[in-house]
């Protein structure tokens with residue numbers, strides 16, 4: 001699968017999976033409250049992940065690429081997605097906001113003064129900000145926690 005086609009839509013039951021996919025850098029839409037018609041509309045140029053057999057059938061009828069997710073655990077869900085689409089090799093961690101799917105861009109250190117805890121400002125030099133919601137990310141305890149988590153994901157994948 002071409003990298004540019006790896007854009008996803010996670011249905012209402014797949015919030016955790018959506019977050020992990022964003023952390024790994026994939027353009028992933030997710031809304032916890034959304035009408036089914038809107039899911040189908042917004043999935044037109046994406047791959048729809050769903051745990052709902054009925055929705056799967058409707059999406060297929062409309063020509064939407066859809067992948068049915070069996071598990072209700074995000075680790076197994078991510079494994080299934082990776083088995084099917086080999087996303088591991090396209091992952092770009094920390095390029096996307098896990099909260100809103102916005103792109104992360106570099107932010108000058110002076111600009112985050114007052115927006116992050118004092119100890120972070122003192123010890124960290126590399127900051128990124130979400131272009132969409134303004135959430136600030138940094139390479140430090142916060143990010144290394146996520147790195148650790150992603151490391152675990154990669155490990156989970158390799159056990160497959």
Ligand SMILES: [Zn+2]
Nearest residue numbers: 097100130133
């Ligand atoms: Zn954001």
